[in-house]
Amino acid sequence: MRDITLGQFVAGDSFIHKxxxxxxxxxxxxxxxxxxxxxxxxxxxxxxxxxxxxLILSGISLRYILNALKPIRFxxxxxxxxxxxxxxxxxxxxxxxxxxxTGEAVLQSCFLAVRIILLVAGASMLTLTxxxxxxxxxxxxxxxxxxxxxxxxxxxxxxMTIALRFVPTLMDESEKIRSAQMSRGAxxxxxxxxxxxxxxxxxLIPLFVSSFRKADELAIAMExxxxxxxxxxxxxxxxxxxxxxxxxxxxxLTFVAVLIVLLVLFK
Amino acid sequence: xxxxxxxxxxxxxxxxxxxxxxCLEIRQGEFVAxxxxxxxxxSTLAKHINGLLLPVKGTVSVCGMxxxxxxxxxxxxxxxxxxxxxxxxQLVTTVVEEDVAFGPENLGVDPDEIRARVDEALASVGMTxxxxxxxxxxxxxxxxxxxxxxxxxxxxxxxxxxxxxxMLDPSGRAELLETIEKLHREGMTVVMVTQYMEETTGxxxxxxxxxxRIVLEGTPAEVFRHTDILLDSNxxxxxxxxxxxxxxxxxxALSDDVLTANRLAEELCPLL
Numbered sequence: 001m002r003d004i005t006l007g008q009f010v011a012g013d014s015f016i017h018k019x020x021x022x023x024x025x026x027x028x029x030x031x032x033x034x035x036x037x038x039x040x041x042x043x044x045x046x047x048x049x050x051x052x053x054x055l056i057l058s059g060i061s062l063r064y065i066l067n068a069l070k071p072i073r074f075x076x077x078x079x080x081x082x083x084x085x086x087x088x089x090x091x092x093x094x095x096x097x098x099x100x101x102t103g104e105a106v107l108q109s110c111f112l113a114v115r116i117i118l119l120v121a122g123a124s125m126l127t128l129t130x131x132x133x134x135x136x137x138x139x140x141x142x143x144x145x146x147x148x149x150x151x152x153x154x155x156x157x158x159x160m161t162i163a164l165r166f167v168p169t170l171m172d173e174s175e176k177i178r179s180a181q182m183s184r185g186a187x188x189x190x191x192x193x194x195x196x197x198x199x200x201x202x203x204l205i206p207l208f209v210s211s212f213r214k215a216d217e218l219a220i221a222m223e224x225x226x227x228x229x230x231x232x233x234x235x236x237x238x239x240x241x242x243x244x245x246x247x248x249x250x251x252x253l254t255f256v257a258v259l260i261v262l263l264v265l266f267k
Numbered sequence: 268x269x270x271x272x273x274x275x276x277x278x279x280x281x282x283x284x285x286x287x288x289x290c291l292e293i294r295q296g297e298f299v300a301x302x303x304x305x306x307x308x309x310s311t312l313a314k315h316i317n318g319l320l321l322p323v324k325g326t327v328s329v330c331g332m333x334x335x336x337x338x339x340x341x342x343x344x345x346x347x348x349x350x351x352x353x354x355x356x357q358l359v360t361t362v363v364e365e366d367v368a369f370g371p372e373n374l375g376v377d378p379d380e381i382r383a384r385v386d387e388a389l390a391s392v393g394m395t396x397x398x399x400x401x402x403x404x405x406x407x408x409x410x411x412x413x414x415x416x417x418x419x420x421x422x423x424x425x426x427x428x429x430x431x432x433x434m435l436d437p438s439g440r441a442e443l444l445e446t447i448e449k450l451h452r453e454g455m456t457v458v459m460v461t462q463y464m465e466e467t468t469g470x471x472x473x474x475x476x477x478x479x480r481i482v483l484e485g486t487p488a489e490v491f492r493h494t495d496i497l498l499d500s501n502x503x504x505x506x507x508x509x510x511x512x513x514x515x516x517x518x519x520a521l522s523d524d525v526l527t528a529n530r531l532a533e534e535l536c537p538l539l
Contacts, residue, residue: 132361133360133361133362133365161359161360161361162359164361165358165359165360165361165402168401168403169355169403172403213356214353214355214356217351217353217356217357218356218357218359220314220319220351221349221351221356221357221359221414222359222369223319223344224317224319224344224348224349224351225344225348225359225369225370225373225417225418225421226341226344226345226370226373226374226421227369227373228341228373232375233372233373233375234371234372234375234376234377234378234381235368235372235378235381236364236365236368236371236372236378236381236382236385237365237378238378
């Protein structure tokens with residue numbers, strides 16, 4: 001339990017890994033824009049090509065991407081069937097009287113499924129190549145200009161940092177509470193779903209109480225170390241926007257441009 | 268350096284004051300231990316030193332700056348570093364060196380200077396090799412040393428330890444005490460709040476608290492002469508002192524500054 005990895009970050013030394021987190025967030029946003037611009041399945045080849053290049057450059061094994069897709073497999077099947085059932089079209093492939101399988105339905109179902117796969121795979125490329133800390137840092141810097149609209153960029157990043165820091169601590173704690181409750185005769189393993197969910201209450205309540213105590217103590221410790229919000233704060237690790245970052249952004253923008261040109265041409 | 272003038276403090280909704288009329292002065296370079304049973308007010312006293320709690324009556328001042336003045340509070344907290352009981356609940360970030368950097372980052376120190384301070388702080392608690400480790404992989408004693416490194420990075424003049432050893436195992440406790448004693452030798456003023464009397468034998472001064480008052484104060488040798496007051500305050504003198512007292516009662520001539528096992532052995536050998 002102690003060695004659980006946070007997020008799904010795979011440490012590495014590749015071109016993609018070394019990019020500034022802000023660059024990678026930007027790249028992901030542009031990539032998402034690309035997949036949403038596309039309305040026809042064959043144009044998805046462009047974001048797909050982009051993803052493949054990123055995957056090769058990052059040296060991340062395809063296994064991790066497939067792992068990231070695993071949790072959405074039922075959603076995918078469900079969406080696919082739903083579209084197959086309810087999309088109307090002209091090219092009838094199979095007529096069962098009450099329902100027709102049309103070419104349009106097959107195309108539409110495949111399109112949506114591929115789009116979701118590309119979206120999830122692209123987003124997981126970000127979390128696979130960026131450590132949670134770098135990601136938090138990137139988010140803070142990226143949102144910093146929004147401070148003039150009173151957007152709490154620093155607070156958000158600090159919350160994420162603390163949440164990440166306490167995940168393993170709380171996991172340990174819940175394991176301890178579980179053992180303590182089991183030694184008092186609590187039963188977590190039998191009964192139906194409702195009974196099992198209900199049996200989590202004796203774990204959750206002590207966990208909540210202790211979280212509040214932890215929060216209180218942490219706040220005192222932070223205050224003692226001169227924490228007074230984000231104002232006037234500096235950081236030890238400075239984020240640096242290097243030539244590689246510029247290159248990555250330019251390549252991504254090229255892909256977007258090519259896609260837009262293609263979309264306009266083949267309207 | 269630190270002055271308490273007639274300090275009284277009462278928690279909200281409490282029936283009796285947690286501190287009553289405390290007068291105390293801690294000088295630069297001193298190693299002071301504050302001991303007391305649960306509820307004696309020792310932690311409350313410690314939290315007054317860096318302005319986490321403000322006195323209801325009286326004043327606490329650090330280097331002449333009263334803690335009650337809002338403007339001084341950052342300066343005071345930079346001068347007075349404080350470590351707490353639970354090693355898990357005082358580390359802010361996942362990576363060791365980032366946590367050590369947290370304090371100076373808050374003060375807006377220049378990034379290169381922060382790097383230098385972090386390296387220096389980690390070296391002085393002997394944790395340089397762990398700079399890039401995740402904090403949840405460390406032992407309790409190591410976590411406490413990181414917490415102290417995080418304080419050292421603020422370049423404080425006083426180190427206050429609020430029962431920092433209470434949740435550690437014996438080896439972690441020894442590790443921590445060794446670190447603190449080293450820092451003290453290098454000139455740090457140390458205020459250590461503890462329930463463990465055997466940790467106080469190396470101190471310059473021991474302050475015994477009971478019911479929010481100081482009941483006994485002096486060098487360890489002086490304090491451990493008053494076993495009756497200690498027991499009355501629900502404190503257990505170190506075993507060595509108990510053995511010494513028992514031997515004295517049996518008629519052996521041992522001096523009062525026998526506080527450690529080594530010293531006891533030294534004095535006993537000639538008598539054999």
